[in-house]
Amino acid sequence: MSAPTYAACPGWRWIPNSSASRPITPQLCLIQIASADRVACIDPLALPSLDPLLDLLYDPAITKVLHAAQQDLEIFYHLRGAVPTPVFDTQLAALVLGHGSQIGYAALVQQLLGVELDKTHTRANWRHRPLAPEWLAYAAADVRYLRELYLRQQAALAARGWLDALAEDFAALAVPDRYRLQPWEAWRRVREHNRLRGVQRAVLRALAAWREERASTHDRPRRWILDDAALLELARRMPKTPDELSRIRGLPATTVQRQGEALLARIATARAEPPEQWPVRTARSHVSPEQAAKVDEMLRLIAARADHNRIPSQCLADRWDVEKLLLGEDSPLLHGWRAAMVGRELLARLTADSNPQAAPDR
Numbered sequence: 001m002s003a004p005t006y007a008a009c010p011g012w013r014w015i016p017n018s019s020a021s022r023p024i025t026p027q028l029c030l031i032q033i034a035s036a037d038r039v040a041c042i043d044p045l046a047l048p049s050l051d052p053l054l055d056l057l058y059d060p061a062i063t064k065v066l067h068a069a070q071q072d073l074e075i076f077y078h079l080r081g082a083v084p085t086p087v088f089d090t091q092l093a094a095l096v097l098g099h100g101s102q103i104g105y106a107a108l109v110q111q112l113l114g115v116e117l118d119k120t121h122t123r124a125n126w127r128h129r130p131l132a133p134e135w136l137a138y139a140a141a142d143v144r145y146l147r148e149l150y151l152r153q154q155a156a157l158a159a160r161g162w163l164d165a166l167a168e169d170f171a172a173l174a175v176p177d178r179y180r181l182q183p184w185e186a187w188r189r190v191r192e193h194n195r196l197r198g199v200q201r202a203v204l205r206a207l208a209a210w211r212e213e214r215a216s217t218h219d220r221p222r223r224w225i226l227d228d229a230a231l232l233e234l235a236r237r238m239p240k241t242p243d244e245l246s247r248i249r250g251l252p253a254t255t256v257q258r259q260g261e262a263l264l265a266r267i268a269t270a271r272a273e274p275p276e277q278w279p280v281r282t283a284r285s286h287v288s289p290e291q292a293a294k295v296d297e298m299l300r301l302i303a304a305r306a307d308h309n310r311i312p313s314q315c316l317a318d319r320w321d322v323e324k325l326l327l328g329e330d331s332p333l334l335h336g337w338r339a340a341m342v343g344r345e346l347l348a349r350l351t352a353d354s355n356p357q358a359a360p361d362r
Contacts, residue, residue: 028075029126034143041136045129050079058084065150067091067105069173071221077179085174090146092169093153096162096337098310109145112152117141165340172336183209187279190228194320196235199271202278204235206270210262226255238267285327294353298322298346305342316341326350 031042031053044050057064058080066072069089077083094103099111106117121138131139157163172178178189186208187193187201196204211225218225230250239245245264246256255263287295299322306313317333324331325346333343 030131030139032139032143034140034146036147039140039144041131041139043131045127054080058082060085063088063150065090065146067108067146067149068102069170070178071223073173074179074221077176082176083174083179085171086167087170087173088150088154089170089173090149090153093157093166095311095315096166096309096341097153097156101312101315105142108149112149113145115145162337162340165337169336183212186212190231192228192232192318196232198275198278199273200235200238202270202273203238203267204231205279206266207231207234207263210266226251230255234263234267238271239264240268285323285329287323287326291323291326295319295322295326298326298349301346302342309341311341317343322346 028044031044033040033042033053042053054076056062057076064084064087066087066089068091069087073083073087090105090108091103094108095101099108103111106119109115109117118138118141121135124135124138126135154163157166184205187205190204190208193201193204207226208231211222211231214220214225215222227250230248233248233250237244237248239248242256242260242264245251245260246253299317299319302317302322303313306316316338317331321331321333325333325343331343332338333346335343
């Protein structure tokens with residue numbers, strides 16, 4: 001059997017903002033891509049069309065290896081209205097293999113390969129031509145090691161029997177609804193949104209919609225506009241003044257300077273909505289005291305399994321995920337790497353507890 005084909009792709013480079021007061025529309029300025037035997041930096045400004053490259057990347061026979069894949073896949077979606085498959089996300093694989101949550105590419109290369117990457121040119125103006133040789137070397141390094149990371153991670157996952165489980169998570173990255181513009185529903189994709197109450201959810205809905213609109217208008221990943229943690233903190237505290245806004249944890253000073261008025265206006269409008277217009281969070285089923293004790297027991301097992309695998313327990317599951325599993329509802333613990341790591345075991349225990357006569361002797 002011949003070896004599979006790999007494409008490590010792309011390190012998309014965008015032109016930075018031209019002024020502190022008004023961000024310009026970003027422009028795709030450089031694409032880095034690597035195969036098994038070469039690395040290329042592609043200049044989209046010099047090409048009449050990217051279609052030949054995209055035809056290659058959308059070939060289902062080619063595995064696309066990316067780091068923090070969702071941002072790149074979002075760009076693909078906006079280019080063609082679909083996401084290329086199959087993909088392998090080295091950041092997600094790194095989480096499952098105990099290398100930390102949201103680890104950066106350079107840090108992962110350092111951990112696994114012992115190579116220290118130069119990040120000097122992170123904020124270079126990639127629209128400038130000609131591109132300096134040291135810029136191109138920096139850009140090439142951003143994809144040069146992806147294939148080796150992929151091979152090592154694939155072997156480690158196979159040794160643990162988790163390859164098929166991760167394949168389910170990677171396939172979920174290609175679901176179009178992840179990238180389709182639905183501003184008024186975007187708040188539901190913010191993790192931990194169910195921790196908010198009443199008018200806080202209305203504020204989150206307004207802010208998440210604002211982020212969607214800006215991401216679409218400027219062709220930028222959502223996190224480049226505002227990350228989820230900052231959205232949640234804004235919704236919790238609902239600042240009314242620029243001074244209060246500046247004290248929001250995780251909100252960049254540049255965002256306060258450039259978008260502060262827009263954020264405060266959205267928050268004020270959402271706070272003025274009548275309660276009957278507030279978004280309703282997904283109903284949380286009630287658990288009995290006996291069931292709550294069972295949830296506590298399951299959370300202890302999850303914490304132990306997470307600690308064993310060097311994974312933050314909150315990345316594996318939270319209390320609501322466990323409650324849904326206990327109540328027979330759909331839960332992240334039933335899917336992908338979470339199911340492989342602990343979810344199937346928890347489900348087997350619940351089944352045995354509900355039918356003790358069928359349970360094996362212990």
